[in-house]
Amino acid sequence: DAMVIQNPRYQVTQFGKPVTLSCSQTLNHNVMYWYQQKSSQAPKLLFHYYDKDFNNEADTPDNFQSRRPNTSFCFLDIRSPGLGDAAMYLCATSMGIGKQGAKLYEQFFGPGTRLTVL
Amino acid sequence: RKEVEQDPGPFNVPEGATVAFNCTYSNSASQSFFWYRQDCRKEPKLLMSVYSSGNEDGRFTAQLNRASQYISLLIRDSKLSDSATYLCVVNTLYGGATNKLIFGTGTLLAVQP
Numbered sequence: 001d002a003m004v005i006q007n008p009r010y011q012v013t014q015f016g017k018p019v020t021l022s023c024s025q026t027l028n029h030n031v032m033y034w035y036q037q038k039s040s041q042a043p044k045l046l047f048h049y050y051d052k053d054f055n056n057e058a059d060t061p062d063n064f065q066s067r068r069p070n071t072s073f074c075f076l077d078i079r080s081p082g083l084g085d086a087a088m089y090l091c092a093t094s095m096g097i098g099k100q101g102a103k104l105y106e107q108f109f110g111p112g113t114r115l116t117v118l
Numbered sequence: 119r120k121e122v123e124q125d126p127g128p129f130n131v132p133e134g135a136t137v138a139f140n141c142t143y144s145n146s147a148s149q150s151f152f153w154y155r156q157d158c159r160k161e162p163k164l165l166m167s168v169y170s171s172g173n174e175d176g177r178f179t180a181q182l183n184r185a186s187q188y189i190s191l192l193i194r195d196s197k198l199s200d201s202a203t204y205l206c207v208v209n210t211l212y213g214g215a216t217n218k219l220i221f222g223t224g225t226l227l228a229v230q231p
Contacts, residue, residue: 042221106152109161
């Protein structure tokens with residue numbers, strides 16, 4: 001089945017120790033997103049890739065970086081995790097048509113990676 | 119004012135009840151609308167898209183009122199398995215070049231036996 005896969009499902013890291021979360025998709029969608037979701041809050045968009053174009057949200061800390069080496073894979077790098085970065089990290093994909101005035105279709109989410117920072 | 123607002127609930131209803139959720143959005147340029155369902159500690163899953171004419175999928179009915187900028191979700195004959203958080207999601211065009219999905223904080227539904 002076509003799907004969005006995230007690894008690992010659970011990640012424990014130490015304060016300040018870099019961590020990388022991965023996402024892969026078999027849907028052949030051209031848009032991939034990373035969200036951060038804390039308990040009882042809405043998913044918060046960190047950034048997204050439209051094809052190879054990286055789009056950072058204005059309030060995403062510099063501590064968060066992303067890479068998309070090909071259509072199928074996208075990585076979230078947290079350079080120096082703090083206690084406040086403990087959260088569920090959700091990867092999502094969608095089809096987007098055109099680069100301006102694009103209409104984004106519904107997003108499909110991976111199961112998430114729950115990050116704990118000690 | 120939040121871009122997408124929902125009553126956080128919780129809505130506690132008995133099995134078999136009909137329950138309705140409303141959601142308002144602030145940007146009149148918003149183009150697409152969705153309801154997602156999120157179970158505890160799981161990822162959001164698309165429940166249904168919301169079309170201008172309204173749409174129905176089994177026990178679920180979604181409606182859009184562009185003039186008043188609100189979206190609704192009606193669940194009939196509630197089941198225990200409907201217990202979850204329901205997220206209202208709006209697709210909005212920014213600056214003519216960027217689309218963004220904005221999530222509401224969700225409405226918690228608890229169906230009681």
